[in-house]
Amino acid sequence: MSEPVSISASAPAAAQASAPAPVSALNGASFEGMVKIREAGACGMITLRGNFASEAFVSAVKSASGLDLPGIRQVVRADGMTLGWMSPDELMLMLPYAEVPGVLARLNAALAGEHALAVDVSDARAVFVLTGTRAREVLAKLSPADLAPGHFAEGELRRTRLAQVPAAFWMTGEAEVTLFCFRSVAGYVMGLLTTAAAPGGEVGAW
């Protein structure tokens, strides 16, 4: 990569016994500035499309993930599963990478006959974790979304634009934001984040 700021890469976690270790977009690159930025490595993702008003769809999602459907723009979490509202007919289920085939099989069995779709998209995206009290500030430099405290809080998943590419993020703690973008633009997003989080770039508006 050609980012101006030094970014260290660490080897991904040990592979599962049989399957080869998944290779994430930036191989776990990290950066420390105003906030700590870390590419989260391989994360399991299942995209779900269906009719949210259908009982069969809701109960299939519930039985496979243990989670109720999130409300508009909400994200719900429990036991390593995260379920986010992406659009009026689309959900994103995030879970440990190795659990995807099992959960997907359960989903597809439960959704049989239903006009719905569950697809493994784990390798289509890159996930970043921003840690630090200024995480909001870093994102606010890059996105038109209103991230002021009180307007954006834990529990909301915001799909928006980071400079020139689409991304989605949600707060996973008071000072932690998880973000994903398409894998093909992972290097670009890492560049954006490291520039926005460069030491000395504090805005201090909040």
Added chain:
Amino acid sequence: MLILECPYCGVKAEESELAAGGEAHLKRFGAGSTDEDFEGYLFARKNPKGVHFERWRHAYGCGKWFLAARCTATLEVFGTYPAQTAEPPADLVAKIKQKRPEWEGYK
């Protein structure tokens, strides 16, 4: 800066999160229609100074198409509504009439 509220996800989206889709409520003329109707469907567009109904897509958000009524001169936004409708909702038309008594009405 134009801010439109997406009727599907409730985000007050800034213009750069959206993609413009031109005039709303076009009536499609396809095979079997007259040449004049087809030409009008393809090329003739309103270009008013004032109230205009438009298609927008929440491109960087939920990805859905929605419709918006706004003033092309002042950028005042009268309202947004889902795209599954053939004409503007009556309450929105009434609201615009109240704000712009000189407006000739929809169509």
